[in-house]
Amino acid sequence: MRTEAFLFGGVAAFFLVTGVGYGWWSDLEPAGTAALAVAFLMSSLICFFFTQNYRRKGARPEDDRQGEISDRSGPIDFFPPHSPYPVITGFGAAVSAVGIVYGLWLFLIGFGIITAGVGGLVFQYAHRAEAADCR
Template identity: 45%
Template sequence: MRVQAFMFYGCAVFFLITDIVYWYWSKDWTGTTALALSIGLAGLIGFYIHFTVRRLERANAGPLYEDDPEGEIADAAGELGFFSPHSWWPLYVGLSAAAITLGLVFGWWLVIIGSVAILMSVIGMVFEYYRGHFAH
């Protein structure tokens, strides 16, 4: 995954050079701002991947299998984590966010209803697989 981090760092450098050239030739602030945000986003993703890889390498006591030039496909075998097979909670979160957005147009009462609904749906999504004392 280290390659992906440097790929995003390279994108940030490319956007930086492009932003400077674009600003110099056009003097357009909207495009310059959009390219500046692209620099920040590419750098942020690269930073996140870079430090996640460092944390995983420390946990595995060595380089990750995808960074090993002599690695085999079989090195990636095994469980990679838990992935939810299906969940209705993201739909409820999206509908609640849509209700809040429509509330900005039609009235504050819909914003309140949407806020309560999004609070309940986010709690439901977070505790969907909770198996403790308060499991639902």
């Protein structure tokens, strides 16, 4: 994940330099400056994620130049078979999108539904690792 962290770090640096330059020469024109600032923040978030993953898990088998295909064998990850939370999150996104048109109150309700759905996705199997360690 180190390579990906460097890649997105470079993308974030590009958007930072471009955004500062654009803001300087356009006298802080709001639309372009905001778009470049959001692009910088999003790429920085992805860079942070990859950096933390690399620090926590270390190098992957595919990062080793002398690695074999069999080094990556075994289960890749856990994917839950039945979860209601993606549907809840999608419904909340739809309600929020309609709330943008009809009013802030509906948007806030949709945002609350999204928060519940994402929270459920994140914490649905939070104790799974602890149960595996007890075996």
